Amino acid sequence: MARTIIAGNWKMNHGPKETQQFLSNLSDKYFDKPNVEAVVCPPFISLPIFQEKVPKWLSSGAQNMYFEESGAFTGEISPKMLADLGVKYVIIGHSERRGLFNEKDDDVNKKVRIALKYGLIPIICVGETENERDNNKTFEVVERQVKKAICDTVKETLKCLVFAYEPVWAIGTGKASSGKDAEEVCEKIRGVLSSMGDLNQANEIPILYGGSVKPENLEEYLSQPNINGALVGGKSLDANSFSELLDLAGGYLND
Numbered sequence: 001m002a003r004t005i006i007a008g009n010w011k012m013n014h015g016p017k018e019t020q021q022f023l024s025n026l027s028d029k030y031f032d033k034p035n036v037e038a039v040v041c042p043p044f045i046s047l048p049i050f051q052e053k054v055p056k057w058l059s060s061g062a063q064n065m066y067f068e069e070s071g072a073f074t075g076e077i078s079p080k081m082l083a084d085l086g087v088k089y090v091i092i093g094h095s096e097r098r099g100l101f102n103e104k105d106d107d108v109n110k111k112v113r114i115a116l117k118y119g120l121i122p123i124i125c126v127g128e129t130e131n132e133r134d135n136n137k138t139f140e141v142v143e144r145q146v147k148k149a150i151c152d153t154v155k156e157t158l159k160c161l162v163f164a165y166e167p168v169w170a171i172g173t174g175k176a177s178s179g180k181d182a183e184e185v186c187e188k189i190r191g192v193l194s195s196m197g198d199l200n201q202a203n204e205i206p207i208l209y210g211g212s213v214k215p216e217n218l219e220e221y222l223s224q225p226n227i228n229g230a231l232v233g234g235k236s237l238d239a240n241s242f243s244e245l246l247d248l249a250g251g252y253l254n255d
C-alpha cells in the first residue's frame with residue numbers, strides 16, 4: 001500500500017521572509033502524524049531558509065530543476081544543487097511548466113532520470129486540458145505522459161516515484177474534479193505503472209490528486225482506493241489551511 005502524502009506547491013509565492021513566517025505559524029499548529037507525509041515545495045530562493053528552519057516532520061521539495069548537472073545554463077538550478085541542499089522531492093512536469101514554459105514529455109523524462117540519479121524523489125505531474133477532456137482524450141493523454149516520463153528508467157526505481165494527477169482545468173479554478181472521476185484516472189495511471197513494472201511495485205507508488213483541493217473536499221479524494229494524497233496549490237500557502245489539510249488527512253487515516 002502506498003504511503004499518503006500531502007504536498008504543498010507554493011508556485012511563485014512566498015519569498016524567504018514569508019517562508020520563515022509560514023514555518024513559525026505552522027509550528028504552533030501541527031504535530032507530527034506518522035501516517036501522513038507532509039511536503040512543501042517553496043520557490044528556489046526560499047529553499048535555503050526553509051531547510052534551515054523546517055521541523056523534522058516536514059519534507060522539502062523543489063518545484064522544478066534543469067536536466068543537466070552543471071554548465072552554461074543561465075538561470076537554471078541543477079539536481080546536484082538541490083541534493084546538496086538536502087531537498088527531498090522535486091515536482092517535474094507541472095502543467096504550468098508544460099503550458100507556459102513549453103516543457104515537453106522528453107524534457108520531463110530527462111528530468112526524472114537525473115532526479116533519480118541524485119536521489120531526489122520526482123513528483124511527476126500528468127493531466128489533461130479541458131479541451132482534451134471534452135474530446136474524450138483523458139486516458140490517452142495521461143497514459144502517454146506517464147509512459148514517456150519514465151521510459152528508460154530502470155524497473156527498480158519505479159518505487160522511488162510519486163505521481164500527481166492534475167487535470168489542467170481544475171488547477172486554481174475552484175472547479176475540482178469529482179472524487180469518482182479523479183479515481184478513474186488514477187486507477188488508469190496505476191494500471192499503466194503496473195504494466196511497466198509489476199503490480200506490487202505499482203501499488204507502492206503514491207498517486208496524488210491536484211486541482212482546487214481544500215479542506216472541504218480532501219476526504220472525497222482520500223477515500224478513493226487509488227488516490228494516496230494531494231498536491232495542493234492555493235490552500236498550501238497559509239499555515240492555517242495547510243495544517244488543517246494535514247490534520248484532516250491524519251484523522252481520516254486513523255478512523
Ligand SMILES: O=C[C@H](O)COP(=O)(O)O
Nearest residue numbers: 009171172211212233234
Ligand atoms: O501543484 C498544485 C496544483 O497546480 C493545484 O493548484 P490549486 O490547488 O491552487 O488548484
